[in-house]
Structure formats: structure tokens, C-alpha cells
Amino acid sequence: MPATIRDVARASGVHISTVSRTFSAPHLVNPETRSRVLACAEHLGYRPNRAARALITGRTHNIGLMVADIANPFFPPLIKAAESQARHRDYHIFVTDTNEDPAVEEELVHALAKQVDGLLLCSPRMSNDLIQQLSREVPLVVVNRHVTGLPSVVMDVGQGARLAIEHLSGLGHRDIALLGGPRGSWTNREIRRAAGNAARAVGATLTVLGPNPPTEDGGLAMAEQVQRSGVTAVLAYNDLMAIGLIERLDSLGVRVPSDISVVGIDDIALSRLTRPKLTTVATPTAAAGRAAVDMLLAHDPSSPRGRSIAGDGRRTTAQVTLQTELVIRDSTGPGPHRPADPGDAAAAAPDGVAS
Amino acid sequence: MPATIRDVARASGVHISTVSRTFSAPHLVNPETRSRVLACAEHLGYRPNRAARALITGRTHNIGLMVADIANPFFPPLIKAAESQARHRDYHIFVTDTNEDPAVEEELVHALAKQVDGLLLCSPRMSNDLIQQLSREVPLVVVNRHVTGLPSVVMDVGQGARLAIEHLSGLGHRDIALLGGPRGSWTNREIRRAAGNAARAVGATLTVLGPNPPTEDGGLAMAEQVQRSGVTAVLAYNDLMAIGLIERLDSLGVRVPSDISVVGIDDIALSRLTRPKLTTVATPTAAAGRAAVDMLLAHDPSSPRGRSIAGDGRRTTAQVTLQTELVIRDSTGPGPHRPADPGDAAAAAPDGVAS
């Protein structure tokens, strides 16, 4: 049986409220009493029961983290960073996998609401309306998406997509395909918008292919269509799709980058290990995990369920946008239309970074 | 403000204990009353507060899952499967990352003990003694390791290592290196033992190199030593190390599999995507995650903190061993000593499975 506050009180000869104060408001208790209580607690292996404490304080010291697919290599670094950040602030993290299913997402928010001080929704597939509505039940921070009125952390994939298109254009590519991601993905819309604008600016044509599942298979399945489309370069919604695409192109006899250049997005660990190594847009996933936790815990400590309040009493809705970078590796090479200055992007050092 | 049991009682004109029964023992309440209560609950968006319930029942309906490194691709499929299994049994999962640090592990067990009904320790680095001692505080299930008296789920990596050595021997390799994993890893000892025995049985010499960190870098760092050692084949502690090794060997001008054959262990998703595709021992990680959750929840429901009890009242300590298989891909090829029957393993179909 684990020791309770009563055991400690009895052992140290004080009332339970004094033991309570020793842990939750140490400055209110006489140093001598305090050290005696602490000694007894230590000896009995006592730890305050957080659930009981939560019942009365309203703060659980738990956080929920919802991701679409734990096995998607994009998420583990984010989860790891969030868990670490939370733990250092004395919080524990519930991790849940929604299988890209909006219905599961909603149910999970309800199920976890009472057990956490807030929820991190990573790349949620629910509608904006629903997310806003759910945010009345429990504080929410949204990652990889903008939802009006809610704090969010996004990676600037738009900028990344632009850099990718400019890189390809600089290499002499004018016919580029965009391998789209899942329908309803904010990231996908962002990439599409930015890539479209960038292509227009550099005078390239952009063919959008999709939507597709954001997986290796999603890329595999599109290889023939890419081949038929006659493009000389592809920007994929993420690295996994890019890798699947390259894989299948290879078995179709299409070489990367000599026949077709491919750029991914995310810079998952894997992208450094494939042959050819993948040119990709690096997104700072670990930083996003930390930032999301920080935003959630930035609430006024005295108002358990409140939103961040600015000094003048107005609500502030923080939006963090993290920069992305283009990492040039081996899956992109010269295209049919040589650029004005041949010594430009094409000559960039391998594994170089352009931002 | 979330609705409490009292709100529902008031709205439906019954006592709170009737509302309580409606949710935790529906058969004890009149069907008409029940549906009225349910309707009110639904209308108010009421959900029982699990923390409050746990306080009195002793069951939190939470599980803790401790892994050494979330970002290690071996773990995500296990976490995903465990989370899914737990959720379908109405449990939530705390996920924590210990950074391969035994001290963090111990602290985390204490910290989570009161908040969970049990803990899954995946590849823990703590001593057996400590684990046994901690198991008196909270039910523990150990994954990837045997601890006397505790339920455990292990993959039969010994069998896998034997298959790998036999495969290499069958290809004509007689000088084989074993790239060891981290010190203190049960899996590592098991591989080493089985590989040693198998090598002896087939008349090959086994050079053990290590210990090494279980990462890509761990493999990278050993490439030169492998080259110098003069072996023609390598069995690595895991796929990550195998991939790192191949990577560096390649840049040293050593080709895989023509110069050196390499076998990994785990069959992470990545191993299918590298060039050459990795021959490896597949470990059923998802099955392990599910099995571990099942073992933890297999306790007698009436004894919140008890161990599994056999019919005759004796304790049973379940040990699940999951089979592994050899997946032959492209990183292994013929060695200098041709086998007796050339049409044997060397001719196995690509991506074939031998078990």
C-alpha cells in the first residue's frame, strides 16, 4: 500500500494540512517542522497523489498529445521533444493516435478533457468549427494548422515550398509536378498555394497531382502518372511520398535526379539514408513540440482553465510560425532549361542549406 | 464548467448514486430511470470524471509506457499498437522517453505509479534488482527483457540471430563480425549468445565488436574497424547500426553485398527503403505492444493491484516469447567459401522469408 498524507502526518506528529503545506506551500511552514515532515515522507516513500490533488485544484499536471499516426516518422521527434519539455515542467503526456480519423479525434478530445490541463492537436483532420467548439471544453493548442481564435504552432511550409520551386527553377526545370497530400490538410493547402505562386513567379508550370495519402504508398502509386505527365521535377507533400515515388520511378527505369528531380518536405531522419539522399524542406519538428507545450502551459497559473491574458486584460491568441530551410542533397539535378547563370544553385554544395 | 454527477442528478430528478450506477452498474437501475438519466447526461455533455472515480476504485484506467528513445524507429510501431490496444479496452497511455538513462527510468516509475494501473517498461536499462523492487510499487510488464518473477514479452532474437548466421554460412561466409549493441541490454546478450553458438555449430568464426550505441552513428563509427578485421559478413545489433555501417563502408569503397554482407535486426520500415535493401531479422513489434498491454490488463479485475492468479490460487508469471523471421533482401550475397549445395540459401527469392 502506498503511503498517504495521513501516514506522513501520523509519523511526523502533525496535522495532515501541515503535511499538505509542506509540499504545496513550503514557505508557509516552519523550517524545522518542514524538514521533519520531509524526512518522514522520504522514509515512507510518500508522494502526493496527483489525481486527488487535481480533484481540488483543477490542475492535473497532464497534457494530451494527439497525432494522426505515431508510426509516421514525422511525428516521433515532435512527440519526443514535447514529452521532454513537459516532463521538465513536471507534466506527463498522454499520447494518442487517431489514425487520421476525425471521428476518433473528436471522441478522444472528450475522453481526455477531464484528465488533462490541455491538449495538443497535431495536424488534426477535424473541421475548424468543431475544433473551436471543442476548445470550450478544454484548452487546445493546434500544431500544423491555423484555427481562428486558437493558439497554434505552424511550420512555414509555404516558404519552404517557394524555396523548393526556386531551387528547381534555378536548376533549369520548367515543368514541375506537385504531389499533393491528404484532402483537408492545412499544410497541403499552404504548400499548394505557395508552390503555385512561386511557379508563376519563375515562369514554370505546376501540375498538381492528388490528393494522396501522406505515405510511401501514396508516392509509389503516383509514379506512373508522374512519368506520363512529362514533368522533369517533382515537389512532394512530404518525404515519405518522395521516397516512395523515387522507389517506383527507379523500377520504371526513370533515374533520379538525372531524369527527374525530386524534392521532399519534412527532412525526416530517413531522408538522409536513402539513395539518392533526398533534397528536402526541413521542418523544425522538435522545436514545434517544445513550442506547443510552452504555449499550453503559458496560461495564467492562477486561472486553471483560462486563456493567456495580456496585461490589459484582453485575450491574446499566440501564433508561432517556425522557419523552414531547404536542404539540398542528391535527388535534384540540372533540368533541360539551363539557367542564366550556370554556376548558381546547381553548383550548391551537397547537403548545403539555403534559407 | 463541465457537468458533474450532481448536475445530472438534479436534471433527471434522482439521487447522484443512481446516476453513478447508471454508468458503473447499469443493470442495477430501472431501464426507464436509466434512459432518463442517460438522456440528461447526454444533453449536459456529462462524462464521469475518471480521476475522481480512480480515487475510490483504485483503478485509473491509465497505463504508462516507458521507452528508451521515441525517435528510434523500432519503438513507434510498438507504441502505436499498444496505444490502439489500450484505447479499445478503454485505457489511455502515458508515453515517456527515458533517453536510455536508468536514473530517469526509476524516477519516472515513481512519478507515474499513482496515476496508472500498470507500467510497460520497454528495453529498460535498470538493474533486475531495481525493477523487481519497483514492481512492488506498481504492476510492471517488461518488454525485451526477462526479469525473474515479472511478466514479460520478448522477441526471440536468439532464434533470429541463429537464422542470420546460418544464412550467412550457407552463402559461404566463414568470418563473421557481430556488431554489438549497448552494454547492459538483455537483447544484446541474447544475440551474442545465440550468434556465438550458431557460429560454432556451422564452423564459422565470430568476432564481437562493441559495445556500441544502438544508432546509425554506432554503425558508422565501426565501419573502419569492420573493414580492417577482414570479415566478409556482419550481423548488426539492429537495423539502424546496419544501415550506418553500410553507409560508411560505401564511402570507404567497400561494396555491400559484393565485398561484405550485412544483416540487421528489427526490420524497421526504413530497412526496405535503403539501397541495397536490408536483409534483416524481423521482430514483431506491434504484436509485442499489444501483448504487453494484454498482459498488464489480464489481472483479476476484482483485485485492483494484484497479480494474475491461477485457478488454484498460485501466482502465475506469464512470459510471452514472440517468434522472429529472417527476411532476405539485397544486403547479403555469396561469400568466399562456396557452400556444398550452391542452389541453397544463396538462391533464395528476394524479399523471401525464412523461419
Added chain:
DNA sequence: CTGAAAGCGCTAACAA
């Protein structure tokens, strides 16, 4: 600075 008392949301005997 410390104790007494009330109560967080809920379940579990026990009566009625």
C-alpha cells in the same frame, strides 16, 4: 505557524 472542518467528484456498502 498550525489545526479543524469542508469539500473536490465520485463509488460503495447499507438501509429503506
Added chain:
DNA sequence: TTGTTAGCGCTTTCAG
């Protein structure tokens, strides 16, 4: 079948 009562482990007024 339902209500009453006590209390899980803890924090938080309010007195003293």
C-alpha cells in the same frame, strides 16, 4: 430499485 451515508487523498478557507 433507490436514497443515505461515509469517505477515497488531498487542498483550502478559517480560527486559534
